[in-house]
Amino acid sequence: MSALKKADHFNTSLAEEMDSSFQLHSPFVTRRIQLNHASSLPQIGSSVYQCFFEHSSDAMLIADADCKILHVNPAFVAITGYTLEESIGQTPHLLCSGVHSESFYDQLWESLNQKGYWRGELVNKHKNGDAFSIWQRINVIEDNNRQVLYYISAFSDISIIKNTERKLWQMAHLDSLSGLANRALFEQRLLQELFAAKRSGQFGAVIFLDLDDFKKINDCLGHRCGDLLLQEVAKRLQLNLRTEDTVARLGGDEFVILLSGLTHKLDDAEKTAGNVAQKVLNALLEVYLIEDQELQISASLGITLFSTAFDESTEKLLRQADVAMYAAKTEGKSTYCFYHPDMLEQANKRLSIENELRFALQNDQIVLFYQPQYDAARQLLGFEALVRWQHPEKGMISPADFLPVAEETGIIIELGERLLYMACRQLAAWHSQGFKVPHLAINISPVQFTHCNFVDSVNSAMELTGVNPAAIMLEITENLIIKNITEVIEKMRLLKQRGIRFSIDDFGTGYSSLAYLRRMPIDQLKIDRSFVQDITHNENDAAIVNTIIAMAGSLNLDIIAEGVETPEQVAYLADCGCNAFQGYWFSRPLPGAEVLSILDKG
Numbered sequence: 001m002s003a004l005k006k007a008d009h010f011n012t013s014l015a016e017e018m019d020s021s022f023q024l025h026s027p028f029v030t031r032r033i034q035l036n037h038a039s040s041l042p043q044i045g046s047s048v049y050q051c052f053f054e055h056s057s058d059a060m061l062i063a064d065a066d067c068k069i070l071h072v073n074p075a076f077v078a079i080t081g082y083t084l085e086e087s088i089g090q091t092p093h094l095l096c097s098g099v100h101s102e103s104f105y106d107q108l109w110e111s112l113n114q115k116g117y118w119r120g121e122l123v124n125k126h127k128n129g130d131a132f133s134i135w136q137r138i139n140v141i142e143d144n145n146r147q148v149l150y151y152i153s154a155f156s157d158i159s160i161i162k163n164t165e166r167k168l169w170q171m172a173h174l175d176s177l178s179g180l181a182n183r184a185l186f187e188q189r190l191l192q193e194l195f196a197a198k199r200s201g202q203f204g205a206v207i208f209l210d211l212d213d214f215k216k217i218n219d220c221l222g223h224r225c226g227d228l229l230l231q232e233v234a235k236r237l238q239l240n241l242r243t244e245d246t247v248a249r250l251g252g253d254e255f256v257i258l259l260s261g262l263t264h265k266l267d268d269a270e271k272t273a274g275n276v277a278q279k280v281l282n283a284l285l286e287v288y289l290i291e292d293q294e295l296q297i298s299a300s301l302g303i304t305l306f307s308t309a310f311d312e313s314t315e316k317l318l319r320q321a322d323v324a325m326y327a328a329k330t331e332g333k334s335t336y337c338f339y340h341p342d343m344l345e346q347a348n349k350r351l352s353i354e355n356e357l358r359f360a361l362q363n364d365q366i367v368l369f370y371q372p373q374y375d376a377a378r379q380l381l382g383f384e385a386l387v388r389w390q391h392p393e394k395g396m397i398s399p400a401d402f403l404p405v406a407e408e409t410g411i412i413i414e415l416g417e418r419l420l421y422m423a424c425r426q427l428a429a430w431h432s433q434g435f436k437v438p439h440l441a442i443n444i445s446p447v448q449f450t451h452c453n454f455v456d457s458v459n460s461a462m463e464l465t466g467v468n469p470a471a472i473m474l475e476i477t478e479n480l481i482i483k484n485i486t487e488v489i490e491k492m493r494l495l496k497q498r499g500i501r502f503s504i505d506d507f508g509t510g511y512s513s514l515a516y517l518r519r520m521p522i523d524q525l526k527i528d529r530s531f532v533q534d535i536t537h538n539e540n541d542a543a544i545v546n547t548i549i550a551m552a553g554s555l556n557l558d559i560i561a562e563g564v565e566t567p568e569q570v571a572y573l574a575d576c577g578c579n580a581f582q583g584y585w586f587s588r589p590l591p592g593a594e595v596l597s598i599l600d601k602g
């Protein structure tokens with residue numbers, strides 16, 4: 001302001017002077033306005049300008065060469081909240097919001113001094129303290145000697161436009177549920193960081209985060225609860241990261257974190273990224289209070305690093321971090337893994353199994369085989385239903401090759417329900433055809449058992465097929481019992497009320513304790529085939545089998561041995577007191593149609 005020279009004597013009325021200036025040009029298109037009383041342009045009465053000034057919807061102010069406000073119009077009063085009296089004598093600094101930097105004002109003044117005008121966007125402050133955005137035009141009015149006489153300014157409130165712009169930007173760049181960046185914004189920032197890393201030589205990291213078993217929360221507690229949990233997770237992520245780190249939600253329960261400017265050394269960068277990942281893991285593990293319920297959830301994290309040496313695309317880096325996250329899931333969840341190229345092949349294989357498995361489910365490629373169970377006198381005791389995938393090109397695929405993927409991806413829920421229904425339907429059909437099948441054992445994956453819909457899905461399979469529940473034996477594993485004892489017992493109790501029986505599969509390979517077993521409403525222990533295999537020439541295995549049989553006797557449980565392949569094994573097991581067998585010695589698992597040949601009517 002001090003650079004501005006004081007105006008010449010202000011000897012005519014304001015209206016008259018403005019009359020003169022407006023005769024020359026429109027004030028908003030001229031570069032520099034000079035008053036020229038000798039103008040020969042046609043005259044318009046001052047009342048017209050007065051009227052224009054008073055009724056304009058744009059705020060207008062006129063200031064003298066010292067920037068002291070001489071006059072403002074009613075629109076100025078309406079937009080800024082300052083009355084005419086409050087404004088006169090003040091400088092436009094009255095409206096300063098503090099949002100703009102000193103260099104912003106330097107450029108404004110440079111334009112006014114050199115070009116005689118400035119136009120642009122500004123954020124001003126209303127009398128009530130609220131900030132509002134304006135589109136402002138300022139013109140310098142000079143006399144014939146190029147001495148500044150006045151500054152005239154007009155501005156319109158563009159807050160609505162700016163808010164709409166902001167909303168549109170948010171819609172395009174932010175995730176509406178969590179308020180975090182979305183994939184598009186994340187990729188933009190990642191691209192910037194890739195360029196920055198190339199220049200600086202510093203490492204950056206992309207961390208892919210997926211909540212463990214989040215689907216269960218959504219399925220069991222509802223989507224509202226799931227959404228609230230995701231919002232809490234987002235908050236914790238933001239709280240535990242620096243503001244310069246970018247956190248984004250890609251969708252569902254998938255989040256990504258971008259760490260930049262780590263260090264120049266790979267080891268140090270790995271260490272820092274690992275520390276951040278561990279910090280995030282710990283923070284997410286803390287109990288959540290969602291709608292008066294205490295919830296706990298863990299996460300699996302995958303980390304990939306980038307720097308000058310890497311010429312990766314954003315897409316590729318995200319994929320690498322995703323692949324590493326899957327490795328963390330397979331390592332038992334609630335942990336983090338760094339990306340390694342070997343993981344990619346594994347991930348591609350898993351992805352193709354996942355896609356093909358979904359297709360197989362829809363296209364009846366999933367079938368059940370049935371392996372008979374006998375007593376020592378070869379009396380049929382029942383069958384175990386065993387899943388097979390009849391792949392059109394790859395042939396018969398063993399469950400060991402696709403069940404882990406089905407469990408990791410949650411497909412096991414749909415698959416398990418389907419198998420349960422198919423097994424019940426087959427048993428009901430045998431019974432209705434008059435065949436004597438005392439029981440059918442059905443394998444239940446731990447993921448399937450712990451799902452909130454499990455009891456309902458068993459009940460609905462039984463109701464839909466009309467099968468006799470007393471002929472159903474559900475096989476669960478020891479590890480399931482250890483992890484969720486109370487929940488497992490409750491579900492077993494509900495199903496036992498319907499007449500269903502339970503067998504502990506692969507018994508002896510897990511960590512069951514006698515104390516647990518006593519509490520469980522179990523009917524049968526199944527000796528794992530790894531003990532049966534060497535029972536005749538390995539003392540340890542023989543001792544374990546003897547102990548299991550004794551334990552079953554003392555707990556009043558049935559016992560069955562699986563994987564029996566030789567008559568010696570049958571004899572040995574029978575000597576120990578086991579009188580139920582399943583294994584290749586008796587029969588391999590058979591397709592449903594072949595089972596008919598070994599079934600008895602009666």
Ligand SMILES: Nc1nc2c(ncn2[C@@H]2O[C@@H]3COP(=O)(O)O[C@H]4[C@@H](O)[C@H](n5cnc6c(=O)[nH]c(N)nc65)O[C@@H]4COP(=O)(O)O[C@H]3[C@H]2O)c(=O)[nH]1
Nearest residue numbers: 385386387398399419443444445563564565582583584585
């Ligand atoms: N070496 C040898 N093996 C024998 C012998 N007798 C039976 N087996 C095999 O041993 C496995 C017994 O099933 P499991 O322990 O429940 O172990 C099963 C079970 O845990 C799981 N599984 C199979 N079907 C289903 C299903 O429908 N649902 C679920 N959730 N899991 C299933 O996959 C595992 C493997 O199933 P399969 O490949 O069918 O393998 C079956 C069966 O084919 C024998 O004498 N010698």
